Amino acid sequence: KAGVTQTPRYLIKTRGQQVTLSCSPISGHRSVSWYQQTPGQGLQFLFEYFSETQRNKGNFPGRFSGRQFSNSRSEMNVSTLELGDSALYLCASSPRTDLNNSPLHFGNGTRLTVT
Amino acid sequence: GQQLNQSPQSMFIQEGEDVSMNCTSSSIFNTWLWYKQDPGEGPVLLIALYKAGELTSNGRLTAQFGITRKDSFLNISASIPSDVGIYFCAGPFPGGSEKLVFGKGTKLTVNP
Numbered sequence: 001k002a003g004v005t006q007t008p009r010y011l012i013k014t015r016g017q018q019v020t021l022s023c024s025p026i027s028g029h030r031s032v033s034w035y036q037q038t039p040g041q042g043l044q045f046l047f048e049y050f051s052e053t054q055r056n057k058g059n060f061p062g063r064f065s066g067r068q069f070s071n072s073r074s075e076m077n078v079s080t081l082e083l084g085d086s087a088l089y090l091c092a093s094s095p096r097t098d099l100n101n102s103p104l105h106f107g108n109g110t111r112l113t114v115t
Numbered sequence: 116g117q118q119l120n121q122s123p124q125s126m127f128i129q130e131g132e133d134v135s136m137n138c139t140s141s142s143i144f145n146t147w148l149w150y151k152q153d154p155g156e157g158p159v160l161l162i163a164l165y166k167a168g169e170l171t172s173n174g175r176l177t178a179q180f181g182i183t184r185k186d187s188f189l190n191i192s193a194s195i196p197s198d199v200g201i202y203f204c205a206g207p208f209p210g211g212s213e214k215l216v217f218g219k220g221t222k223l224t225v226n227p
Contacts, residue, residue: 004157006157031213033213033214033215035215042217042218042219042220043158043203043205043215043217045208045214045215045216048213048214050213055213056211056213056214058214090157090158092157097212097213098207098212098213099146099207099212099213099214099215100145100146100165100207100212101146101165103146103148103160103163104148104160104215105160106150106157106158106159107157108155108156108157109156109157
């Protein structure tokens with residue numbers, strides 16, 4: 001079974017630009033979550049989607065957005081990039097939304113560098 | 116926000132030694148998860164714990180779900196060089212189980 005696939009692996013953007021990251025979940029998994037990982041803040045929850053609906057959102061500004069398609073694939077978008085957005089963006093999938101019974105499985109992430 | 120307190124922050128050990136790390140919280144968790152992250156890769160699930168007092172093994176790894184439901188431990192026996200990486204504890208956020216809250220990680224270095 002293929003794991004969570006994220007594209008691209010690396011991105012370099014300049015301040016003010018926008019970026020779109022893509023995630024394909026494990027086959028059969030309908031819940032997709034996004035996390036930001038930085039050395040200072042660790043892993044921080046961005047948002048979670050299930051059946052094309054955003055069910056939960058973390059404490060990030062409105063420049064961070066996402067969506068999920070009918071085939072469960074997901075994209076996240078960051079507009080008006082800032083230097084502080086440089087991070088590893090991780091996508092994770094799960095069969096269900098209740099993580100008490102179905103743990104998250106992560107992709108290898110997209111490393112975004114903003115210059 | 117909700118955080119998990121993970122310790123130690125880093126460990127430097129010799130190959131063959133046993134390792135122990137732990138995670139505590141001020142809130143009760145119904146599930147404890149342990150992940151390992153290698154450089155340039157995403158976290159990989161090592162062990163999932165679902166019941167207070169549960170002790171679960173995965174090869175040389177053993178993890179326990181604390182009886183108070185506010186802590187968990189991960190032990191690695193007879194460490195080898197490929198155990199190098201960052202180990203994270205995590206649990207579904209008590210206020211909303213659709214998201215995980217993570218510890219800051221324990222960075223393990225194994226000297227051959």
